[in-house]
Amino acid sequence: xxxxxxxxxxxxxxxxxxxxxxxxxxxxxxxxxxxxxxxxxxxxxxxxxxxxxxxxxxxxxxxxxxxxxxxxxxxxxxxxxxxxxxxxxxxxxxxxxxxxxxxxxxxxxxxxxxxxxxxxxxxxxxxxxxxxxxxxxxxxxxxxxxxxxxxxxxxxxxxxxxxxxxxxxxxxxxxxxxxxxxxxxxxxxxxxxxxxxxxxxxxxxxxxxxxxxxxxxxxxxxxxxxxxxxx
Numbered sequence: 001x002x003x004x005x006x007x008x009x010x011x012x013x014x015x016x017x018x019x020x021x022x023x024x025x026x027x028x029x030x031x032x033x034x035x036x037x038x039x040x041x042x043x044x045x046x047x048x049x050x051x052x053x054x055x056x057x058x059x060x061x062x063x064x065x066x067x068x069x070x071x072x073x074x075x076x077x078x079x080x081x082x083x084x085x086x087x088x089x090x091x092x093x094x095x096x097x098x099x100x101x102x103x104x105x106x107x108x109x110x111x112x113x114x115x116x117x118x119x120x121x122x123x124x125x126x127x128x129x130x131x132x133x134x135x136x137x138x139x140x141x142x143x144x145x146x147x148x149x150x151x152x153x154x155x156x157x158x159x160x161x162x163x164x165x166x167x168x169x170x171x172x173x174x175x176x177x178x179x180x181x182x183x184x185x186x187x188x189x190x191x192x193x194x195x196x197x198x199x200x201x202x203x204x205x206x207x208x209x210x211x212x213x214x215x216x217x218x219x220x221x222x223x224x225x226x227x228x229x230x231x
Contacts, residue, residue, distance in 0.1 A: 015194040019194045026216060030059065033064070034064055034066070035067075035173060036066035036068045036134065037068075040068060043073070064089065064132055065105075097222055098128060098219060102132045106134075108150075109151060110151070122164055125166075130224070133171075134173055135150070137186070138188060139154065142198060143200070144198060144205050147203075158183065165185075171215065171217070177190060191214065192211075196210050197210070212230070212231050214228070216228075
């Protein structure tokens with residue numbers, strides 16, 4: 001949130017700094033910020049507050065945009081204008097043996113232009129993939145979020161993934177829970193929020209708890225290992 005903004009009684013800036021400190025203590029090769037860096041909507045002021053803290057850590061980082069972000073403002077603030085495509089921030093960056101795609105779901109969907117790009121990327125490699133996207137590409141069994149705020153075209157995105165012969169590892173957030181969901185060759189890892197966590201089974205919006213966490217991802221000898229760490 002912006003300086004002095006009421007974020008429902010949660011000091012989200014303090015939470016962000018605590019997560020950043022804990023993550024950097026693990027000596028990571030890179031940090032991945034998976035979207036919703038802002039409270040209600042994308043604000044240059046917030047991105048301008050975040051960037052110096054990331055730079056001070058000395059750890060390289062990447063970002064994607066969530067539905068509470070503005071990809072154009074984000075790209076400008078973090079020097080990512082060269083990755084913008086028709087107002088969307090999506091790109092590819094490979095790790096070891098894992099080709100990796102970073103998608104933009106700011107509008108609660110993967111646009112047709114982005115779907116076409118995604119399809120072409122996936123066709124070029126028949127092995128395993130890593131995908132970072134803010135919204136899960138399937139319903140994740142979190143009732144309130146599934147009913148009200150899912151990825152609008154999740155079926156189309158999941159279908160593209162399931163056409164691949166290899167394993168698709170998808171890392172996302174948005175649902176304010178820790179969750180792992182498997183559907184055929186697709187495994188979706190939902191990472192908890194640094195704001196609050198939502199009760200997974202409640203029909204109405206219900207906060208489950210305020211423990212914050214982040215996900216550690218390790219690529220080792222063709223294996224992918226991942227753990228959620230709570231503060």
